[in-house]
Amino acid sequence: MAELGRIVTEIVEELRPAVERGRVADYIPPLARVDPQKFGIAVIDASGAAHLAGDAEEAFSIQSLSKVFGLTLALNLEGSEIWRRVRQEPSGSAFNSIVQLESEQGIPRNPFINAGAIVIADILVSRWGRYAARQALLDLVSPLVGTPGGLGIDEDMAMQERETGFRNAALANYMRTFGNLHNPVDDTLDLYFHQCALTMSCRQLAEIGGFLMNGGTDPRSGRVVTSVSNARTIMALMMMCGHYDGSGAFAIRVGLPGKSGVGGGILAIAPGLASIAVWSPGLNAQGNSLLGTLALERLVQKTGWSVFNAFPLSVQKPG
Numbered sequence: 001m002a003e004l005g006r007i008v009t010e011i012v013e014e015l016r017p018a019v020e021r022g023r024v025a026d027y028i029p030p031l032a033r034v035d036p037q038k039f040g041i042a043v044i045d046a047s048g049a050a051h052l053a054g055d056a057e058e059a060f061s062i063q064s065l066s067k068v069f070g071l072t073l074a075l076n077l078e079g080s081e082i083w084r085r086v087r088q089e090p091s092g093s094a095f096n097s098i099v100q101l102e103s104e105q106g107i108p109r110n111p112f113i114n115a116g117a118i119v120i121a122d123i124l125v126s127r128w129g130r131y132a133a134r135q136a137l138l139d140l141v142s143p144l145v146g147t148p149g150g151l152g153i154d155e156d157m158a159m160q161e162r163e164t165g166f167r168n169a170a171l172a173n174y175m176r177t178f179g180n181l182h183n184p185v186d187d188t189l190d191l192y193f194h195q196c197a198l199t200m201s202c203r204q205l206a207e208i209g210g211f212l213m214n215g216g217t218d219p220r221s222g223r224v225v226t227s228v229s230n231a232r233t234i235m236a237l238m239m240m241c242g243h244y245d246g247s248g249a250f251a252i253r254v255g256l257p258g259k260s261g262v263g264g265g266i267l268a269i270a271p272g273l274a275s276i277a278v279w280s281p282g283l284n285a286q287g288n289s290l291l292g293t294l295a296l297e298r299l300v301q302k303t304g305w306s307v308f309n310a311f312p313l314s315v316q317k318p319g
């Protein structure tokens with residue numbers, strides 16, 4: 001769609017001057033130093049063409065977006081076995097909430113809240129150990145990227161999150177008391193903090209998301225990243241849980257499976273049509289990118305890409 005280039009440029013021009021940009025996360029020190037004026041969008045369409053605007057090629061900290069890739073690896077390794085240790089339901093709670101864990105015996109509601117992602121990290125550590133698991137994540141995403149530079153793990157970010165990650169340490173220790181963490185807490189958290197410290201640009205994130213747009217197979221290389229059914233599972237969870245207690249509003253406003261990160265990134269997938277990444281560091285009350293969400297809402301208004309809109313009326317008209 002040649003128009004896409006114009007659409008993404010329009011969105012950045014409209015939203016870039018916005019005054020109300022939300023608040024940049026400050027509980028992980030290096031995140032607090034990111035310029036709140038940054039704003040990028042990248043759309044990779046089904047033909048592989050990239051439509052970029054704003055700071056689309058600048059690397060940022062993907063944080064909870066990494067939960068999508070951890071889940072992909074865990075599903076590849078253990079399939080439906082993982083659902084013994086983490087559920088598939090929306091939480092309706094904040095990303096780092098601990099309240100449900102007590103009444104639900106240490107089984108997190110879903111793999112996209114912190115507790116669930118820590119269990120997923122634990123599964124990967126059991127399989128590979130903490131260092132090789134980190135490498136396995138890099139080996140999953142690196143070949144999917146078509147553009148060089150920026151992709152890597154920000155060691156300083158990981159260290160500083162470890163220094164300040166008391167809440168995640170509490171979640172991990174608490175789950176361990178229920179037997180739902182099999183490795184030493186430090187090993188599992190080490191992987192979790194390093195995966196959250198992955199950096200990449202909107203363009204690279206959208207390139208990686210291509211496998212979800214394309215039923216589990218990387219559209220550039222034809223390599224199967226995960227099964228069709230795993231890709232569906234991941235996207236269903238993104239729709240229901242990808243924005244924590246803001247997931248319902250995101251589904252209504254945007255209508256695409258999406259996953260946010262506290263660094264201000266969002267990955268959204270229009271199945272069969274596009275992989276979309278946006279980045280604006282200011283967050284709304286639920287910890288999701290404020291302008292990023294608005295940008296996706298505009299994009300969907302301009303393209304009609306909501307999954308709840310998948311059958312254009314023209315297709316249904318006789319003749």
Ligand SMILES: NC(=O)CC[C@H](N)C(=O)O
Binds near residue numbers: 260263
């Ligand atoms: N929502 C997020 O991106 C949270 C990730 C962050 N590393 C944390 O654990 O707090």
